[in-house]
Amino acid sequence: MNRADLHRLTTLLACPTAPFREDAVAAVISAWLTRAKVPFFRDPAGNLVVGVGSRAEYLRLIRQRHREPVRLFIAHMDHPGFHGRRWLSNNRLEIEWHGGSPVKKLAGAPVWLARGDCYVSQGRLANIRLGATRHALHRAEIVIEKSNWPERPAAETLFGAFRFRAPVWRAGKRLNTKAADDLVGVFAVVHTAVKHFAEKRRTPFLGLLTRAEEVGFVGAINHFEFDWLNTARRPVVCVSLETSRALPGAHIGKGPVVRLGDRRTVFDPGALHVLTELAQRTLPGKHQRRIMDGGTCEATAATAWGYPAIGLSVPLGNYHNIDDNTGAPAPEYVRIDDVEGMLRLCRALMTPELAWSDPWKQQRRRLLKNRRRYRKLLQP
Numbered sequence: 001m002n003r004a005d006l007h008r009l010t011t012l013l014a015c016p017t018a019p020f021r022e023d024a025v026a027a028v029i030s031a032w033l034t035r036a037k038v039p040f041f042r043d044p045a046g047n048l049v050v051g052v053g054s055r056a057e058y059l060r061l062i063r064q065r066h067r068e069p070v071r072l073f074i075a076h077m078d079h080p081g082f083h084g085r086r087w088l089s090n091n092r093l094e095i096e097w098h099g100g101s102p103v104k105k106l107a108g109a110p111v112w113l114a115r116g117d118c119y120v121s122q123g124r125l126a127n128i129r130l131g132a133t134r135h136a137l138h139r140a141e142i143v144i145e146k147s148n149w150p151e152r153p154a155a156e157t158l159f160g161a162f163r164f165r166a167p168v169w170r171a172g173k174r175l176n177t178k179a180a181d182d183l184v185g186v187f188a189v190v191h192t193a194v195k196h197f198a199e200k201r202r203t204p205f206l207g208l209l210t211r212a213e214e215v216g217f218v219g220a221i222n223h224f225e226f227d228w229l230n231t232a233r234r235p236v237v238c239v240s241l242e243t244s245r246a247l248p249g250a251h252i253g254k255g256p257v258v259r260l261g262d263r264r265t266v267f268d269p270g271a272l273h274v275l276t277e278l279a280q281r282t283l284p285g286k287h288q289r290r291i292m293d294g295g296t297c298e299a300t301a302a303t304a305w306g307y308p309a310i311g312l313s314v315p316l317g318n319y320h321n322i323d324d325n326t327g328a329p330a331p332e333y334v335r336i337d338d339v340e341g342m343l344r345l346c347r348a349l350m351t352p353e354l355a356w357s358d359p360w361k362q363q364r365r366r367l368l369k370n371r372r373r374y375r376k377l378l379q380p
C-alpha cells in the first residue's frame, strides 16, 4: 500500500465512532470523496451513498435496462460503543452500551469520550452491568479523568468506547486500532470508488456506508426499506466488505477471505462462484475462502430483503475489542497485506462482463466433457 493510502486508512481508523454516532467517519469520507470528485449523498437515514450524487441519480442508475449488474458495496461506519445517559455527579457519567463487547476485566478499563467528531475526554469504567444474556455490556458508569470542555456537556451528546495507547498504531505489517471493524471495509469501498471514477470505468458502482450495523443493521435496513432498490430494472449484486473474527481456515496474514456466508446464512451461490473464480485469477494462493460464522454481516440483511449478496472479509484479531486469549479489552488488529488483497478483489469485481448471468457455464462444460469420457462405461 502506498503512503498516501496508508495515511488515508490510518486517518479513518483514528476517527471516533459508535452506533448512531458516525459523524467523524462521515466527515473524513466526505472530504476524501469531494477531493477525488466522486459524487455522493446522504440518504434519509444518514447512510452515505457513494457513486451517485442524489436519489434521482441512484434511481436512474438502477432503472437502466442492462445486463451488467450494479455492484452495491456495503460497509458500516460504526463500531460497538456507548452513549452517555445522565450525569450522576460532576465526574460520573452513566452510560448505555450498544453492540458487542468484552465481558471480562472491565472494571477500571480506560475509555475515550467524544462529542460530534472530536475526542473530548477520557475516563474509566466502573459499576458494570452486563446484558441479560451476559454476552456484552449493558450499562456502566464512567469516572471522568481528563476533559477539555469549558463547560460539562449534556450527557446524551457524549459517546465513546475502549481506549488503548493510541487510536491507531502500526507495528510492521500490523495495524492496531481501537476499531478496525468496519472502518477497514469503509476504506475499501471509498478506495474502490475513487479508483473507479479516476479511471472513468463504465461498470455501474454504488457504495453504501451504513450507520448502526452493530445493533442489527439499522442503517442498511432503513436503506432497503426506502423502496429504491426494489425498483431496479437491472440486476444488483450486494458485496459486503467486513473485518471478521479470524477463524480456523481464515488466518490473519493469509489474505482476504471470500466469505461464503456468515453465522446466519450462506450467500448467493452463483455470485459467489463468480467471486471465487475472480479470486483464483487475481490472488492465486493469496486468498482464503470459508463461511465466516464468527458474526453476522450486512450480506445477511441484503439476503433477507431478497437481493443476491456476497462478502469479502479481512481477518481480524481481538474482534470487538475482546482479547483473543484473555477476553479482556484489547485493540483490534489487521494485516496491511490482507487489506491490500481486499482492495485488489474489489477492483477486480468492477471488471465488465463477468459471468453474472450464467456463472456455472464453464463448470457445466467441464462436467459435460467428463460425462463424454465415461460414455462407454455408462452403457447398460
Ligand SMILES: [Zn+2]
Pocket: 076, 181, 182, 213, 242, 243
Ligand atoms: Zn462489522
